Amino acid sequence: MNTHTPGEASMTRTVLVTGVSGHIGARVAIALAADPEIDRVIGVDTGPPPSPAGEDGAVLGRTEFVRVALRSPDLVQVIRDADVDTVVHLSLVSGPGGGRPAMKEHNVIGTMQLLAACQRSATVRRVVVRSTTAVYGSSPHAPAVFTEDTEPVDVSHSGYARDATEVETYVRGFARRRPDVTTTTLRFATFMGPGVDSPLTSYFSQPVLPTVLGFDPRLQFVHEDDAVEVLCRTARADHPGVFNVAGDGVLLLSQCARRTGRPVIPMPSPAFRFVSGLARGARLVDFSPEQLALMSHGRAVDTTRLAAELGWRPKYSTAAAFDDFLRSRGGPGDLPRALVDWLADFVRPIS
Template sequence: MTRTVLVTGVSGHIGARVAKALAADPEIDRVIGVDTAPPPSPAGEDGAVLGRTEFARVALRSPDLVKVIREADVDTVVHLSLLSGPGGGGSGGGRPAMKEHNVIGTMQLLAACQRSATVRRVVVRSTTAVYGSSPHAPAVFTEDTEPVEVSHSGYARDATEVETYVRGFARRRPDVTTTTLRFANLMGPGVDSPLTRYFSQPVLPTVLGFDPRLQFVHEDDAVEVLCRTARADHPGVFNVAGDGVLLLSQCARRTGRPVIPMPSPAFRLVSGLARGARLVDFSPEQLAFMSHGRAVDTARLAAELGWRPKYSTAAAFDDFLQSRGGPGELPRALVDWLADFVRPIS
């Protein structure tokens, strides 16, 4: 039975939601949320973001984490603190700080769990980005599929290393149930990611000649599956995604925004300009994803939990669109540059 849960990454949207949902469960005695900062409270909520969660300002790399786990007799750890981009979670320092937080921080957390006499369950949030995006990839990835091309940098690389350490921990502590959840791209009203920012722009540049298949998971379903695996033992690795896929062209039509196909080098240049304007921060693996896409099989999750996501990929994307207002604004110089670029080939 789950008694005391420690949730990392509670300054993030999903981490805060998971901590609050677990704290609302009367069968769970305590929920302790750890991060370098508490989540921002919307006006008038006065701390309601975390519910009755006890917040501890502790970094993953801090020796104080061992003390928190020991003194609270933590039996379940839900690790949601992986950063998907430089500067997230207050890390600052760009890519080196991101890697240190994701990889070294996870190593420290698992070391603390390994030394604990009370921890009996560890749930880790990972990503389907570990499979990569490649023209040689299979149509659908299962949990046992080896990636065709391994990412050598960024979030995907960090997640791959994190999963390696989780497998090592599971071998050293077979008495602890370890669950790794590989999430497709999150969608929903509260999700802020490079992909949601991309679809919020008034003009959508795409890679000429490519129409990738995309898969999403709604934030509500992400919270639900994290809570389910925190409350009961479900060992193993599981893909998490809404049913079905959407082509990028179908997503673009749903947004109602104009699409500008452009050669890959130009797409990378536009992405760089958008990054400089702090509109969209596409990493190399995300650029590959926008060319080749990715789809995963979720049969193992359905069989293990007896549960399927409430939202399909299309429904998750539609709910995200309904939560956003009109198109955002691109810098005038970028809009003019796009117009000048496509005029000679139109």
């Protein structure tokens, strides 16, 4: 059984971070490598981090990059040869850029393979997994606020939310099979910040913002700095369980839109979905079905459990995280009023 009490700062020697080609993964690897109490940080991914990390085996700070896929048998050898004791799993794809089958293969099958490698390891004793608040779904039947124990409602049967739900199922199975390993699942709200590139940051960067007529969803964000901090804290000490991670407070979509200074075009749901499809085809905004639901019904989560467990609260509220993102993107730019009116006339017949 696990001999560590929750929150105990047991010695961390070697950390393996997956998904270091992504912005958050790279930042977490760098932050952990800067910790003098951590001997070694190994970043794995199918491509190098977004920096001058160079080729396989190169060092970013003190982070060693190894090019290996989650589904590769070589991953088992990496964990074994390095005597990895902590695994931080951040390699989850949120958009079907390479197609839905490839996305599911990476997210679900890749996680299964990683957990199997951890299960066979004699040295791994802590596993931290990135998940998402999208597992709760977005629905008119949803509660005002989700806690970690709330049953999901109307969860998507495909896409990122479905993958995250399956990933969490495999993590729970792993925890039962290896009770000596501390497992932490972090359900993040939407990342926000200067370095974040996501469907929502792309949406709010457009010159005009289509919205669903009759809906003003509540949104929550977590600043990238706070996300990195939470991941590092749970990598350094034992915090078993499932935790929601979000900045304090909520923003209505209308409040977000006013902050951007961009014109808004309310449109009926069929028209919004049609325009979203056009934007996806033009590679402007890659909205998944669960994100389209979010833009109608919104979602808010309670973070009391995280604050009690870590004795820490995010530096940025939801509003502050969004404002920091906006400052990094500059002003709204000028869009002729005639063009806004034309867009509104264009989508009106679609309803």
